[in-house]
Amino acid sequence: MSNEIMSEIKRDHIMNLLADGKRQDGRGITDVREIKVETNCIESADGSARVKLGKTEVIAGVKIIPGTPFGDTPNIGVLTTGAELIPMAHPTFESGPPGEDAIELARVVDRGIRESGMVDVEKLCIVPGEEVWMCFVDIYALDYDGNLFDAANLAAVCALKSAIIPAEQYGKGENTPLPVTCTPISVTEVKVGNTLIVDPDYDEEQISSARPTVTTDDVGNFRAMQKGGRGSITLDELSLCLDRAVEIGAESRKIIG
Amino acid sequence: MEKRNARQTREIVVPGDILDGTGMKPGENAYVLDGKVRASVMGVRNVFQNTVGVIPLKGCYMPTSGDTVIGVIVDIGPSNWLVDIGAPYPAPLHVNEVPWKVEFGDTSRYLGMGNAVLLKVLSVDESKKIQVTMKDSGLRKIEGGRLVKISHSKVSRVIDKSGSMISMLKNMTDCRITVGQNGMIWVDGDDENADVAVLAIKMIEEKAQARDLTEKIKEFIESKLPQSEEYDDDEGEE
Amino acid sequence: MSGHTDMVLVDENGMRIDGRTEEQHRPIKIEAGVLSNADGSAYVEIGKNKVLAAVYGPRECHPRHLQNPTKAIVQCKYNMQAFSVSDRKRPGPDRRSIEISKIISEALERVVLTELYPRASIDVYIEILQANAGTRCAGLTAASVALADAGIPMRDIVPAIAAGKADGHVLLDLNKEEDNYGQADVPIAIMPSTDEIVLLQMDGNMTREEFDHAIELAVNACHEVHDLQVDALKRRYSKPAQEGSE
Numbered sequence: 156m157s158n159e160i161m162s163e164i165k166r167d168h169i170m171n172l173l174a175d176g177k178r179q180d181g182r183g184i185t186d187v188r189e190i191k192v193e194t195n196c197i198e199s200a201d202g203s204a205r206v207k208l209g210k211t212e213v214i215a216g217v218k219i220i221p222g223t224p225f226g227d228t229p230n231i232g233v234l235t236t237g238a239e240l241i242p243m244a245h246p247t248f249e250s251g252p253p254g255e256d257a258i259e260l261a262r263v264v265d266r267g268i269r270e271s272g273m274v275d276v277e278k279l280c281i282v283p284g285e286e287v288w289m290c291f292v293d294i295y296a297l298d299y300d301g302n303l304f305d306a307a308n309l310a311a312v313c314a315l316k317s318a319i320i321p322a323e324q325y326g327k328g329e330n331t332p333l334p335v336t337c338t339p340i341s342v343t344e345v346k347v348g349n350t351l352i353v354d355p356d357y358d359e360e361q362i363s364s365a366r367p368t369v370t371t372d373d374v375g376n377f378r379a380m381q382k383g384g385r386g387s388i389t390l391d392e393l394s395l396c397l398d399r400a401v402e403i404g405a406e407s408r409k410i411i412g
Numbered sequence: 413m414e415k416r417n418a419r420q421t422r423e424i425v426v427p428g429d430i431l432d433g434t435g436m437k438p439g440e441n442a443y444v445l446d447g448k449v450r451a452s453v454m455g456v457r458n459v460f461q462n463t464v465g466v467i468p469l470k471g472c473y474m475p476t477s478g479d480t481v482i483g484v485i486v487d488i489g490p491s492n493w494l495v496d497i498g499a500p501y502p503a504p505l506h507v508n509e510v511p512w513k514v515e516f517g518d519t520s521r522y523l524g525m526g527n528a529v530l531l532k533v534l535s536v537d538e539s540k541k542i543q544v545t546m547k548d549s550g551l552r553k554i555e556g557g558r559l560v561k562i563s564h565s566k567v568s569r570v571i572d573k574s575g576s577m578i579s580m581l582k583n584m585t586d587c588r589i590t591v592g593q594n595g596m597i598w599v600d601g602d603d604e605n606a607d608v609a610v611l612a613i614k615m616i617e618e619k620a621q622a623r624d625l626t627e628k629i630k631e632f633i634e635s636k637l638p639q640s641e642e643y644d645d646d647e648g649e650e
Numbered sequence: 651m652s653g654h655t656d657m658v659l660v661d662e663n664g665m666r667i668d669g670r671t672e673e674q675h676r677p678i679k680i681e682a683g684v685l686s687n688a689d690g691s692a693y694v695e696i697g698k699n700k701v702l703a704a705v706y707g708p709r710e711c712h713p714r715h716l717q718n719p720t721k722a723i724v725q726c727k728y729n730m731q732a733f734s735v736s737d738r739k740r741p742g743p744d745r746r747s748i749e750i751s752k753i754i755s756e757a758l759e760r761v762v763l764t765e766l767y768p769r770a771s772i773d774v775y776i777e778i779l780q781a782n783a784g785t786r787c788a789g790l791t792a793a794s795v796a797l798a799d800a801g802i803p804m805r806d807i808v809p810a811i812a813a814g815k816a817d818g819h820v821l822l823d824l825n826k827e828e829d830n831y832g833q834a835d836v837p838i839a840i841m842p843s844t845d846e847i848v849l850l851q852m853d854g855n856m857t858r859e860e861f862d863h864a865i866e867l868a869v870n871a872c873h874e875v876h877d878l879q880v881d882a883l884k885r886r887y888s889k890p891a892q893e894g895s896e
Contacts, residue, residue, distance in 0.1 A: 160486040160496070163526040164559050164598075198698060199780045200733035210686045214779065216733025239741060241729065243704040243775040245687050250727050250775075252742060293732035293741065295777070297702065298685045426883045427761075427798050428806035428843050441803060445843060452763060452803045454883055469887060471801025472689070472708055474766075500708040500722075500770040539719055539768045565801070621887065 159247055161361050169358060173350050179358065180209075185399060187354045190309065190410050194317040202318025202333065206310040209356065210300035212244075215292060215310035217318040219333065221281060221325050222289040232279020232287045236265035238294040238307055245299040245357075259383065263341070264294065264307050266379035267370035271339035274315060278334040281327055288320055290333065301356035304368050304381075305407075308341040313411055338411070339378055340404040341370040344396055346386055351395060353403060367393065369400035373408065422621060424469075425451040431464045439465025455565075456621075473498045473564035473594040475542050479533040482554065482596035483544070485525055490517040495529060495544060498564065498594045505531065509545035528554040528598070530590060557588070557600030560610050562617040564595035569620045570613060577616065577626055584633045585609040608636045655831040660817040668697075668825055675811060675823040675871050680791070680882035682799045688775075690800025692882070694792040696811075697825060698782035703792035704775045705800040711771035722767035726755040726774040728789055734781045750786045751776075757790060757810075757839050757849040763803040772802060783829035787811050787837050790849060795879050799886070807883075808848055809875035810839035813864035820860050822867045836861070838868045842876045845869060 169179060176184055188209030197203035200216035224231060238261035240248045253261070268274065279288040292314065294307045318333035345355040345363035352359060360366070364386020370379040377397065382388065388396070425431065431442055432449040441453045442465045451457070455466040475481065475497065483495035486502060494502040505523075507514040512522055523529065530551050534543040546552065562570070570591055571578045582589050587601030587609045599609045612629050619625060657667070664672055676697030685691035688704035695701075711717040716725075728751040730739050743751075754776070762772060774796065776789035787810035794808040814824040816832030824835055834854025840847055856864065 160484060160526055162484045162528045162559055163524075164528050164554065164557060166526065167556075168558055197700070197733055197780050199735055199782075203733065212685070214731070216731065218733050218738035220738060237732070237741060241775065241777065242706070242727065242773065243685070243688065243702065243777055246706050246709070250729075291732065291738050293738075295731055297777075298687050300686065424884050424887045426807060426880050427804045428841075429880070443805065445805075450805070450843065452805060453801055454798045455801075468801050470690070470799070471803075500767055501710055540770075 159361065161358065165358065166362050169362060170348060173347055173352070178352065180356065184350065185353045185403065187403060187407065188356075190407065192309065192313050192411055194313050200314070201321050202314045202316070204310045204313035204317060206306055206313060208302060208306040208309065208354065210298060211296075211302055211306045212298035213294060213296055213303065213306040213310040215294045215307070215314040217314045217333070218291045218293070219288050219318065219320050220291075221286050221327065224280070224284065224287040229284040230277065230280045230287070232274075232276040233289040234269060234274055234276055234292070235290070236261050236268065236292040236294065236311060238264065238296070240296050240299070240303070244296040248296070248299070259381070260303055260307055261294065263304055263368055263379065263381045264311050266381075267308055267339040267341050268292070268311060268315065271337055271370070271372045271378040273312070273335055273337055273339050275334035275336050279320075290315075290318075299357065301358075301360045302343050302354050304343040305341050305354060308339070308370070309407070309411060312338055312340070337373045338408050339370050339372055340407045341368050341379070342396075342400040342403045342407075343368040344399065345384065346388060346392070351388075351392055353399060367396045369396050371400050371404040375401040375405070423457045424454070425457050425466055426454045427452055431457055431466070437463045439463035441466040441468060468565045470563055471565060472500055474540070475499050475503070475533045475536050475594070477533050477535050479593040481531055481533060481544070481594040482559065482590065482592035482598055483529055483531055483594070485523050485527045485529065488520050488523070488525065490519065493519060493523050495531065497531070497542075497544070497592075498561070498596065499542065501540065501542060503531075503533075503542040503544045505529070505544050505546065509534070509543070509547055511547055523553060528559060530554055530592070530598070554590075554598055557598055558606055558610055560597045560599060560613050562595045562597065562613060564593065566617045566620045567591060567593055567595055569625070570597065570616050572626065577629065580626065580630060581609055581612060581633075584630070585612070585637065605637060608633055611636070655827070657827065657831065658817065659828050659831060660819045660821070664819070666821065666825075667827060672819055672821050673867055675874070676825065678875065678878055680795060680878050682795050682882045682886045688796070688800070690796040690798070690802070692792040692795035692799060694788050694795070696784055696788045696791070696823070698780060699778070699785055699788040700780040701785065701788040701792045702777045702779060703789065703796040705772065705793070705796040705802065706775075707772040707800075708767040708770035708802070709773070711769060716771070717769045720768050721764035722762070722770040722772050724755050724759045724762055724764065724772045724774060726751045726758065726776065726793065728754060728776045728778070728786070730778040730781060730785070734778045750789070753849055753851070754786065754790050754793060757808060758793060758797065760848045761794070761804045761806050761808055761841060762797065763805070766803055772797070783824050783826045784812050784837070787839070790839050791875055791879065795882055798883055806841040806843050807876060807879050808839050808841060809872040809879055810837065810849060811868050811871045811875055812837040813868040813871075815854060815856055815860060815864070820863045820867065822871050834860070834864070836864050836868065838865065838872070840869060840872045842873055
């Protein structure tokens with residue numbers, strides 16, 4: 156996700172630890188860092204969440220405004236997700252329009268939310284063919300220590316779950332909670348050497364080859380996947396990722412409630 | 413040997429704070445405005461004879477000639493390497509300043525990207541251009557072990573009065589430890605011991621302000637590594 | 651300043667819609683050292699404004715052509731997050747945020763000892779998480795705390811606050827309604843050791859008398875903000891000391 160030269164000594168140390176199934180911060184291979192969620196932290200947003208995943212920190216806000224539906228889906232609300240890797244979050248992030256990393260991040264999070272049907276967009280119609288609710292999810296990385304994918308997914312999902320449609324503000328009836336049907340959770344791993352490790356930190360990402368992300372829904376079905384990174388994974392490794400995504404996804408779902 | 417420290421209490425000051433209004437001279441990280449000495453960085457107020465200054469709590473490392481530093485190679489040219497030593501600017505290491513005879517364009521055979529090196533700062537000019545050398549006793553490419561990064565302002569705490577803290581660390585953990593003035597520290601030893609040494613160094617950085625720090629670090633290491641032999645306080649090797 | 655409302659912004663007793671007197675600022679909360687990657691950081695709330703500031707540097711200056719061979723440059727980027735305002739803000743810089751970034755950079759360059767770091771850049775990032783009038787002042791207030799937290803050598807810690815005019819009254823620290831429907835807004839920032847002004851803007855309509863009064867209110871309030879900035883920085887280091895004495 157960024158380019159910084161890591162010392163060979165640090166790289167060797169991480170590799171040596173992994174050979175014994177250990178990690179720099181004392182976690183096991185499949186352990187997720189501590190998740191902290193603060194919802195409704197931004198009053199100007201219609202839904203918001205600030206999420207900490209270890210030292211990685213992400214804020215997401217939802218804005219819901221009336222707008223014109225797309226021609227081919229005249230009765231269906233609009234959902235868009237954007238992400239920015241702002242330079243506040245890491246010395247290697249630069250200001251400017253979202254680059255390919257930010258766009259990939261936004262699209263992977265978007266797919267999980269969209270394909271799981273988390274937001275019931277059919278209930279977002281105001282006047283068929285004319286007016287629907289448009290739901291914008293904006294995600295900002297504030298502090299980057301690896302695994303922005305899962306942190307951003309958690310922040311976006313928690314922000315949506317806390318969102319209220321501000322109907323009164325626009326004279327469209329009573330305010331109601333955004334219709335949410337499920338909680339899609341992504342689980343990202345990276346491959347370092349021949350080991351797949353869950354919830355990588357910055358250093359682990361730097362020396363990794365492949366980065367599979369698997370998003371599941373509440374019943375453990377798969378809703379989105381992405382293999383990022385220049386490396387490859389075997390079919391057996393993929394199978395391991397799928398099993399872990401279901402198991403760890405369920406745990407995380409419990410944590411965020 | 414009971415030399416009382418000149419500073420009474422560890423008073424934290426921030427930029428703009430008045431350090432003295434009674435005619436003392438400004439020391440490091442201090443300036444004079446309307447006859448009053450004021451702080452220019454956040455840190456601990458420090459009185460030395462007739463001067464008052466500030467010992468910074470944080471901040472970026474600025475090299476001084478003669479400093480021993482640990483750096484990482486971040487770029488390679490045909491006749492030099494660029495070394496990240498944690499300063500605002502990378503330091504060029506010229507082929508004439510390494511102990512090997514390097515042909516033009518053959519630099520990467522000797523030092524590659526990500527290699528760690530122990531260097532000395534040769535010179536820093538007016539515009540802060542840095543030159544470093546590997547041609548002095550002990551300077552070398554570093555291999556194996558661990559690198560720990562702490563704030564350079566805490567380096568003096570890791571070494572402590574005439575090296576008491578660092579020799580205790582070395583003795584109790586049985587590790588080889590090299591401290592760069594830039595806050596990069598190399599630790600090498602048996603895995604379990606090196607883990608403890610790294611934790612102890614981080615603890616020194618975090619609790620640099622605490623009283624009886626040496627005692628606390630000693631207790632910490634003892635709790636992690638039961639000492640087989642009696643720890644000898646006087647072994648003052650560096 | 652242009653809007654019009656029938657709302658009474660200041661009542662006959664001089665009370666404002668949020669219950670403040672003319673000379674009161676909104677509640678202020680400042681925290682230093684809130685992010686882990688940045689060399690220095692701060693979080694500031696002024697009323698309903700929520701602002702994060704982060705500092706990186708001094709570090710190599712990019713783009714290179716901006717390098718100054720005799721001193722460091724201070725590059726500030728002020729950014730409003732999409733959900734920080736009532737209508738969603740389109741991401742990316744607009745003319746307003748570019749101007750604010752420039753005047754904040756210049757205000758900070760006055761206090762930072764830039765000559766110590768030739769060719770380097772000190773990068774300041776201000777993110778507005780929630781906006782409710784006065785974000786540039788909150789942003790600058792946060793940025794100076796973040797700079798001090800990063801250990802950057804500087805003459806002073808800069809506080810900022812606005813004064814203005816609504817319903818014909820000179821008021822300190824305008825809120826959203828007063829800003830929208832009032833008659834003037836004067837954000838200022840000072841160096842507390844000399845009261846020199848390092849940031850000043852004004853828009854609206856004020857007499858000389860009103861302006862002098864506004865400046866007096868704002869300068870006084872800047873000193874109060876400054877006390878809170880200093881307290882936030884010192885608090886950051888009194889905590890570990892307590893732990894250390896456990």
